[in-house]
Amino acid sequence: MTILELAKQTGVTIGSLQEIVLNVGEKVDSEFDPISIDVAELVAMEVGFNVRRLHSDEGAQLKTRPAVVTVMGHVDHGKTSLLDALRQTSVAAKEAGGITQHLGAFVVGMSSGASLTFLDTPGHAAFSAMRARGAAVTDIVVLVVAADDGVMPQTLEAMNHAKVANVPIVVAINKCDKPGADPERVRIQLGSEGLLLEDLGGDVQVVEVSAIKKSGLDRLEEALLLQAEMMDLKARVDGTAQAYVVEARLDRGRGPLATAIVKSGTLLSGQHIVVGAEWGRIRAIRNMVGKVIESAGPAIPVEIEGLKGLPMAGDDVVVVDSEERARMLSNGRKKKLEKDRLHKASEERAESPDTSE
């Protein structure tokens, strides 16, 4: 990208853009000289633009990647129980004698060698919040419906979220062990809500499960794998990583920790990163059993240690060349956030002029 191109895209004069570039400490000789993506982002932010980095995978070698799955459904229908049960089916969990740490996501490996990545936070709010921030991490939604309770308001809400986001659904009719279970009724209800179930000639798979009895889990995993296969999910493995934060927390000893899922490319330990408005250098990458690994490829959930501050779910992870770049970009993004916040506050004041101080 050049200053000239940036001027065309933002409608800001070349002169002012050059001045901003100088202000962020970069050299510009001519508007035709290429500027780095980091500087371009900073300059664009200065003039009030939000930049989304579009990583081109053109020409790159793409490999099949695991599907990323989110569990949604009405409260008490068994989302947490189902995730717990699925987590226990993971090979890593078996080998490690249970997953000790909470990572916000886990991988279930099948004997066929295929695997599925589950986001560990059920819920519609997280799903929508991440979508709203441009983080389209989820490939498939598992819609959990309790067989004794049937379709409820949040079932419909979840269906709607998935539909709006264009994410396919696999239905898990849960609590099939209960005496009052009526999976047939659930099928009819879902059908009448417009879900095109497989049994009725549609393509939405339905699996009967019991999270408590741990039955039907293998069939659910097979259904998810089949769905993933139909979607032909692929990602670039080589080159700079692009990742999204799914959860972040502060550890007393280790500082800010972010669980991220790599979308494409490979994340390497030691890299300088900007995560949302925070920055740092990757001190350690850990996998879901807490083992330190050197790199992570697509759809693998990892815990990143080495950030200076706490990012938010949905933040993007951007790899940059140096600590200086990382600091600079983080500062720019923080300023932009603050500007947006002030702008929003003043707009709200303008909208309600008669509210007293």
Ligand code: GDP
């Ligand atoms: P969530 O609100 O969707 O996360 O639901 P939970 O996983 O917390 O489950 C709500 C309640 O339903 C808990 O008391 C669970 O023990 C119970 N439950 C979940 N799955 C099953 C199941 O397959 N069978 C039976 N009988 N109870 C279940």
Ligand code: MG
């Ligand atoms: Mg729950």
